[in-house]
Amino acid sequence: MTVLSCSGLRRRFGDVLAVDDVSFTITEGETYGLLGPNGAGKTTTISMITGVLSPDAGEVLVAGEPMSIHAIAAKRLVGYVPQELALYPDLTGRENLRFFASLYGAPKSRVDHVLDVVGLADRAGDLAREYSGGMKRRLNVAIGLLHEPRLLVLDEPTAGVDPQSRNQIMDNVRALAADGMAILYTTHYMEEAERLCDRVGVIDSGRLIAEGTRRELVERLGERDRISLLLDGDVTHAAAVLGSIRNVHGVAAHGQGLELVVDDARETLPQVLSAISADGVVVRSAEVTEPNLETVFLHLTGKALRE
Numbered sequence: 542m543t544v545l546s547c548s549g550l551r552r553r554f555g556d557v558l559a560v561d562d563v564s565f566t567i568t569e570g571e572t573y574g575l576l577g578p579n580g581a582g583k584t585t586t587i588s589m590i591t592g593v594l595s596p597d598a599g600e601v602l603v604a605g606e607p608m609s610i611h612a613i614a615a616k617r618l619v620g621y622v623p624q625e626l627a628l629y630p631d632l633t634g635r636e637n638l639r640f641f642a643s644l645y646g647a648p649k650s651r652v653d654h655v656l657d658v659v660g661l662a663d664r665a666g667d668l669a670r671e672y673s674g675g676m677k678r679r680l681n682v683a684i685g686l687l688h689e690p691r692l693l694v695l696d697e698p699t700a701g702v703d704p705q706s707r708n709q710i711m712d713n714v715r716a717l718a719a720d721g722m723a724i725l726y727t728t729h730y731m732e733e734a735e736r737l738c739d740r741v742g743v744i745d746s747g748r749l750i751a752e753g754t755r756r757e758l759v760e761r762l763g764e765r766d767r768i769s770l771l772l773d774g775d776v777t778h779a780a781a782v783l784g785s786i787r788n789v790h791g792v793a794a795h796g797q798g799l800e801l802v803v804d805d806a807r808e809t810l811p812q813v814l815s816a817i818s819a820d821g822v823v824v825r826s827a828e829v830t831e832p833n834l835e836t837v838f839l840h841l842t843g844k845a846l847r848e
């Protein structure tokens with residue numbers, strides 16, 4: 542079921558067209574990564590999705606409810622973890638959550654639950670000002686979860702946080718998605734997007750220029766997976782044997798090395814290794830190269846994600 546539907550979103554600030562005709566959807570249990578260089582329009586898009594900013598054109602629906610600055614029903618369905626931390630440093634973690642729970646009309650019983658979810662139960666009585674940056678971010682995630690949203694929007698939740706908190710946040714996202722929450726995630730860390738996101742949308746200069754799974758995007762650009770082998774034995778014969786495997790589309794020999802162009806390197810590698818050993822050739826090393834989102838991103842935007 543579609544939880545978030547954005548269609549034709551547009552927003553201008555003076556001369557800058559910050560978001561230009563952006564449309565995408567996120568379904569139940571899906572994690573969607575919005576990737577783009579600085580100033581691409583990610584935060585402006587998120588602000589329209591969360592009802593913080595009005596679009597000049599286009600529409601946002603959350604589980605069928607129209608979102609706007611004054612929307613009540615749609616806002617109840619969205620949890621938002623902004624880039625800027627929003628919490629009270631002079632209250633404890635638990636007091637912060639109690640405050641936001643009463644603001645959102647969430648039951649008090651949710652407070653202990655969300656503290657558990659983000660791994661802050663044992664520090665709930667400490668003042669938020671004493672938390673590390675990563676713990677503050679996790680408290681912000683907990684606040685976003687208080688009212689049991691259908692859609693969780695995370696704007697660079699791991700920027701500048703310690704590895705422990707980063708892992709905790711990523712584990713939380715995985716578990717929440719597995720429970721059926723729809724998740725919109727922006728990040729500058731490509732490997733995070735690869736690990737977490739079912740699909741990504743690449744946004745540049747306000748426009749959504751590509752969308753799909755890693756594999757779809759990579760294939761659209763004509764990039765292929767590769768397997769590089771270093772062998773002991775008859776390389777020419779091995780090349781002929783490997784060339785007949787269904788998923789292998791090209792074999793090039795360099796001395797004792799073979800470079801294979803394949804469909805799905807992880808799936809194909811075991812077939813390649815067993816075909817070679819059946820041929821009596823010894824594999825000294827095998828390396829898999831999968832074109833990643835960074836490659837896709839560079840192709841599409843001409844920019845690295847973290848410029």
Ligand SMILES: Nc1ncnc2c1ncn2[C@@H]1O[C@H](COP(=O)(O)OP(=O)(O)OP(=O)(O)O)[C@@H](O)[C@H]1O
Binds near residue numbers: 555557581583584
């Ligand atoms: N309130 C505003 N007033 C004027 N211009 C704005 C405003 N908010 C955003 N912009 C401009 O709109 C464009 C998109 O900005 P936005 O913050 O959405 O990008 P972003 O992709 O979130 O960038 P970052 O990764 O740096 O957060 C930029 O050119 C930015 O300068």
